[in-house]
Amino acid sequence: xxxxxxxxxxxxxxxxxxxxxxxxxxxxxxxxDFLVNNAGIGVYAPFAxxxxxxxxxxxxxxxxGVFFLTQKLLPLLKDGxxxxxxxxxxxxxxxxxxxxxxxxxxxxxVLTRYMAKELGHxxxxxxxVAPGAIETDFGGGxxxxxxxxxxxxxxxTALGRVGLPDDIGGALAKPIGTxxxxxxxxDNRWVNAQRIEVSGGxxx
Numbered sequence: 001x002x003x004x005x006x007x008x009x010x011x012x013x014x015x016x017x018x019x020x021x022x023x024x025x026x027x028x029x030x031x032x033d034f035l036v037n038n039a040g041i042g043v044y045a046p047f048a049x050x051x052x053x054x055x056x057x058x059x060x061x062x063x064x065g066v067f068f069l070t071q072k073l074l075p076l077l078k079d080g081x082x083x084x085x086x087x088x089x090x091x092x093x094x095x096x097x098x099x100x101x102x103x104x105x106x107x108x109x110v111l112t113r114y115m116a117k118e119l120g121h122x123x124x125x126x127x128x129v130a131p132g133a134i135e136t137d138f139g140g141g142x143x144x145x146x147x148x149x150x151x152x153x154x155x156x157t158a159l160g161r162v163g164l165p166d167d168i169g170g171a172l173a174k175p176i177g178t179x180x181x182x183x184x185x186x187d188n189r190w191v192n193a194q195r196i197e198v199s200g201g202x203x204x
Contacts, residue, residue, distance in 0.1 A: 006039040006065035007057065012072045019076060031078045034184045037066045037085045037108075042138040047099040055100050062104035067111060080123040082184045085112050087195065089132035093203035095153070097142065105130070109195055116193035125192040127183050132199020134163040158201025167200070 004015050023029050041061055043054045066085060077083070087109050090102035109128050116126040133153045135144035142149055143162055154161045179196055182188055 004039075004069075006069060007060035009060075009064065009068045012069055015069075016072050016076070019073070023076070031076050031081075032073075033078055033081050035070060035073055035077060035081070035083045036180060036184075037070065037083070039065060040086065042140070043101050044097045044140045044142045045100070046097055050100045058100050058104050062101070063107045063111070066108060070115070074119075077124065080189075083115060083119075083124060083126040084180050084183050085109075085126070085128045087112075087128045087130040089130050089197055089199040089202055091130060092197065093156075095133075095149075112195070113193050120192075125183075125189060127191060127193065128195045129179055129183070130195055130197040130199070132157070132163055132197065132202045134165060134167065136165055153202065156203050157199070158204055161200070163198075163200055167198075 005011060019032075020030070023032065039061060041058065043050070043058055045051070045054060070083065085108050088102060088105040090098050091105040091109050094102070109130075112126050112128040116124075119126060133143045135150070137144065143153065144150070150162050179198060183191060183196075
């Protein structure tokens with residue numbers, strides 16, 4: 001299966017066709033149990049300096065792509081399935097330089113509640129997981145490389161530091177993956193339309 005550029009909605013029909021063929025050829029099924037919307041980019045720019053190009057790219061990947069790819073994949077999602085969307089702690093607290101990015105994540109959180117409401121008749125649960133600040137190259141590495149930002153965020157976090165990559169892990173390993181796996185499990189079928197933040201207690 002080819003890499004999907006989630007900013008280009010025109011490719012979604014072709015991608016869904018590939019998914020259908022893969023499901024049939026490799027697993028002899030026509031449906032999936034889960035969908036995790038995790039594609040994203042970061043833009044660090046003050047509100048007054050954010051360009052329309054940056055805004056549009058964020059919108060296309062972080063919100064429009066999630067909206068319409070999920071829509072296209074709905075016929076493949078089993079009744080009783082699960083959807084998890086990825087947001088950000090920045091949708092709850094504010095940090096200068098992330099107005100456009102956080103706005104898209106705020107939109108994702110609203111969309112999550114609407115999806116949960118409108119897909120409830122199919123017993124599909126939809127939740128959102130929101131990581132806090134992590135020392136990575138995301139958003140130009142501002143959290144990792146800017147001591148002023150890093151120290152400020154650490155001072156605002158109950159656990160006294162900024163998150164490290166190992167704190168959130170990848171795939172279905174460490175906290176974020178474990179939380180997502182938990183939300184996808186049958187044991188948590190009654191958890192729906194909820195926002196779960198993984199931030200070490202930032203800005204509480």
